[in-house]
Amino acid sequence: MHGTRLCNTVSEAVLATAVAARKESLLEQLADSCARHAAAGDGQATARLADRFEAVIDHFLPRYVQVDLSARHYQIRYRRASVAVFSLAALAVIVASAQYIFGLPHAFVAAEVAAIASILLIFHLGNRFGWHRNWVDCRFLAERMRCGIFVAFLSGKSDAHEELHWSDRLVEESWCLEEFGRRWLQRPRLESAPPAALPILRDFMRRSWLNGQRDFHMRKQARGMCAHLSVSAASETLFWLTFVTAILHLLPHGWLRAVHVDGALSREVLTFLVIALPALGTAFAGVRGHFEFKKQATRSAVMVRHLRHLERRLRAVDDLEGLYHMVWETEQLMLQENAGWHLNTGFNEIVVEA
Template identity: 30%
Template sequence: MTGHRRDALAADAVEALKSRLRDVLVAIAATANDVRRANCEFFSDAPLRLLFVSPLADGADQIAAAIALELGFELHAILPFERDRYLEDMAEAAGRAEFDALLSRASCVLELPGHTSHLLESYVMAGRATVAHSDLLIAVWDGLPPRGRGGTGEIVRLAHDRATPTIHVPISASQPITLRWSAFEPAVITSAEDTANVRGFSNEELNDVLNALVTPPPGAQERNFIHKFQSECRRKVKARIEYPLLLAATGVSRFRRQHWRADAAFEQSHAEWRSYCDACERVQAVSAPLTSLQNWYEWADSLATHFAQSYRSGHVFNFVLGALAVLLALTTLVLPDAKKYLAVAELIAVLAILFNTWFGTRQQWHRRWLDYRQLAERLRPMRSLKMLALAAPDPPGTSANPVARRWIDWYAIAVWRAMACPSGRLTQDKLKILTETIAEHEITPQIDYHRSTARQVERLDHRLEIFGYSLFALALVGCIALLIGFVVDPAWVKHNSNWFTLLSAGLPAIGTAVFGIRVQGDYVGSAVRSEQTAQVLEQIVDRLEREPANLPRAGDLVEQAARAMHADLDEWRLLNQQHDLSVG
């Protein structure tokens, strides 16, 4: 909710405004119930929660909040200052009394670190926090462009820029209620003043907007992916260990318990989250349902880890057995008496490759790995965004059409919505400690992870390269020896020709398999992307630690950190989705 103060509302317009706001809120509640019933398979059986987020300024904010409570909405109050200071900014006794009454009924109260010397900036801060935790913005607004900082017009423009649809309730009862949303013109990026963004307010238009906001993408395939995710089971053992064995064989990393026990990886992730939550609790600033977010994240992360190892191991398995099949066929030249057994072994190897490929494709190892990893990494930074109160993840879809096209984008936004508003009092002193805590426990570990990943994959690629070149070098030496033999002792060459054939064909076959593993893994590209992401995150940490405590600035920086991590992830997915498990 955002709206003009009481002094901007004519006395004879208040009753009409109350009626219009009631109609809007009744329509929202009814439509939300209809949308939920039509898509009940994707939501829990818990009762529907309707949240009304408001700064509770005297005037339109308080009028709408009182109506929302009557209709069964849950009130979440976001205040620009601590509550006593906020009361001082309300000129009329009636407004102060109404504020106290509404605040006593609020289930969540968030007090931001506004300052009396920067009143307008403080109201902008409250408006930004309101938009960050809202799916819809109701604006009681005269329709004019912003005439300064902190006004309703600026909050409406902020909502447009963050792709939040706005229900515009004009002050004058003679003007119609409208819906404004950038997604109404999905072909181009529009401005807040563009008339292409405006639709007349009706039950049909509202239904379309809420469906686009809260329901999964309409495609049957995306909805099937959601059902698959909802039916996933926790694994105790990781059966596919070929990839970690490759890392161990090349000396890149040791084979550890977490490579074959799923609970070990889960415990590691759980400990990292516990460390973050404990650090934030020590700040004693705001509280948010991070435990629920942790459960969502750990589930997606554990599934992503499982299918990543299965997929990577499936590729290693195919390349290794492909080389083995060639060696078995060539070995018949030097062991003719074992030809029958070698043929059977070769047949088994080929069938194993085909079955591994068929099974991995049928089980969608590749797609599930990419989807679940993207989901987990969209959820992770939400903890810091939520703790900063006014920060928020970017909307799904594109800048021109901010509607989820993938189920993971829809699910991530649904998690953000389910977390609702944080609560508590965020002072300037606590803000500085909180930003340092986020830098230390959220962003710095990501820098360390990207640097460690870059070193590991570079080392793996380098050692595979050396091994592959060595195999080709040995094959070259064998060819040279064969040519010398033809000159020096042709009879000896003829007698050992089968061995020469085995070496000259078998070694390049193994070398080609090694080369295939390198190409599929794109280890050099991964290292470059990780290093670039680490550099961006380092710059953000430097600014968080060096700059004075400023909530909007801290929110901007942490949002940018989330974007940097997502950009790396999106580029990673774009590359890896071309590398499905196959024998081609």
């Protein structure tokens, strides 16, 4: 009940629309694989694959979509809160220094108080609504269910692959593990697919599961490196500007007057910039370190290599037993990466957990 309440942040109308769209997409992908290999075997047997897959989808997909959308909901709030904390901390320093250096009215300090109060409010709200922990747990459960959909459809008889929960030992006990365990045991009991369906199942696994995850990690790698380079460039630029400002601050006032910048760059302005610029630079560096853009991009790059290797091996599979082994190995890879992400990201909270 606890997990159901946490991962239920979308309306029934939005959920129904999203489930219908994803179900249609998955069935279209299977139909495309069937069409590509229509001459490979028994047409009647392959026609039953859609019914087999639909039974699996109807069992897993509604909850998977609900959890996936909830994970996005919590992720957005966590990321915005994290960026806001670093930004508001820099703002508080800038406001305090501006008020003191330029002799602004004392009431101007209210902006500093508001910035600090906002940080404390973010801590309180993050604690109360559990943005970070709920994001991590909902995302872990969503990826567990994504694997469950493909494993339940592509593996052999249902009772032949009950022990597919090895990765659960890599994360601490939580409601998401218990929920998936219950749903997995309640899944539709399916007979093994006919041997004639091998080309279809192999093509579907490659294009919908392996390639889908490969493309996702390629996009994630590109976004992560772009964010890392952008934030790093901004932080470094601000510190270079601080360095130049500090040199100007060190120069005798007559030198500034000689180059006609003594009006715009008074001693007060230079003092303010020497404080404000590194405060902003530190905020950018804090965001970079907190979100670990480069580390996450590197993890995705490693996953891309592993997935490409699995794809090459999958092309050589020539019987259903070989396919079942590839399904099990793919699930191992996906869930090991997911468990590693869960463990690593689980320590990146911005608030103090109650």
